Amino acid sequence: MTEKLSVLEPARLDIDNISINYDSLKAIEDLSFSVNHGQRVAVIGPNGAGKSTLFKALIGLLPLENGKIFIHGRPLGHHFDCVAFIPQREEVDWMFPVTVRDVVQMGRFNSTPRFKRYSKHDDEIVLESMVQMDILELAKRPIDNLSGGQQQRVFIARALAQKPHILLMDEPFNGVDVFTQEIIWNLLDKLKQVMVTVMIATHDLNLASLKFDSVMLLNKKMISYGLPSEVFTQDNLRAAFGNQVIFIGNTAIVDQCCPKDIK
């Protein structure tokens, strides 16, 4: 039922008309899109637009009301680690008694048989992931005294240790230092070279228009999907953000401070 796919086989993501309910509310409606190999996609939308829901569905955590998700042309569930998800940092207990290395090592969970220690190969991957995120010197530190940026890098290193073909990141730039942001961008460039597909949920319209191949504007339904220049029109942004978006000349400003009040 489950099978390992070669790292060489590039990832392709096809979403066919999916709807997802969350707590009996419609979180995503009739969404269809596909992402080509090695593309970098920004997922943009107001709070509650279904960005996190979409990601959780892509790793098989949420049941689909209808529609289908294909990865490598095969339905979801045929793959072990080829999609890795980096949740927002607040979702785990950082007082938990594990070291940085322990967390990164979790990424190799499925590659290690029971009773066996992690193999040399696994160790190398874990080490390499930590080097990439510049947390090697933190390896033996307990996770309870890391900064926000360090926590984010630990999470990313764990996802890298899964050797994913598709990487989903939920607001990775939220509350992290400039140094961490730089490391993340370097990583994204490296991932592009090895054809890893990356989808990032973000609030930052500016980053999205500058650094991504394509942009998906989402508000429960697909508003627009394509090149940043095509997607970021005044009409599209209004459709996604409603009154939260203000235009000054050619600049769009999105006010995210009070998303609950405005519908």
Add this chain to the structure above:
Amino acid sequence: MLSWLLTPFTYEFMQRGFMASVIVGIICSVIGCYVVIRSMAFMGDAMAHAILPGVAIAYIFNGSLTLGALIASIVIALGIGQLSKQGRLKEDTAIGILFSAFLALGILIISSIRTYAVDLSHILFGNILGVSRNDLIFTTVAGFIILLFIFIFYKEFMIISFDQVFARAVKIPVEVYRNFMLVLMALTIVASIQTVGVVMIAAMLVTPAASAFLLSKRLPAMMGISCLIGVLSSIIGLYISYYANVASGAAIVLTATVIFLIIFLFSPKRGIIWKQLKRTARTRNLIRKPYN
């Protein structure tokens, strides 16, 4: 001194009592680590109290009291899971409801049995002098099984406790392991009833593990230290109980509490005295500097 230490062991029931409480000290401390890091202390307490109706019903039907206790404890754990599933009720609310319901049911049944032979206080507070040969064998076997499973499924238990979303993403059946852990908890509790009693099991689950949490940065170390504290509390508590002629369960729990308080105050990592000393030293340096 030596004879003072050895005197209790001249009685066979004391030998059995010591062995049983050492084993209980170990298993409670190990399972307790998960109870502490998963915030399940209240759940442990509820599962312990749920034993009461189980034992009473088993007594009426002439069944095995141990089995009755085990089933009741598992039933309440799964019941709490059902009530709080998908956020219909908060877990502590669900626990509050079922906890008191089971306790009330237990008392109701016991009060209706006129000829009840098992002393209620033994279930509530434990009776270490009454550990029979069979009790000891049961506790040993249960302890062995619990430790074995904790060892075999270490990675799964660790991952589901740390990050459920990740656990599900790497295809660990989170619900199955959660229920499995509850069963191991129930087994731990039932195996400990004889020595510490229903009322004080929560303390044995939480106190040594919480002390260890303050001292360690990794789960295996936490389990080791917790074990050490659990066993030490059991042994010291039993000596106190023997020489001061007080209830054994209470003596064990209070010993563990004293150890916890000492660690809470003096632990180098999170102890408050240590922090205070550092702070005063820093302030003193600040004050002194201008005069130098």
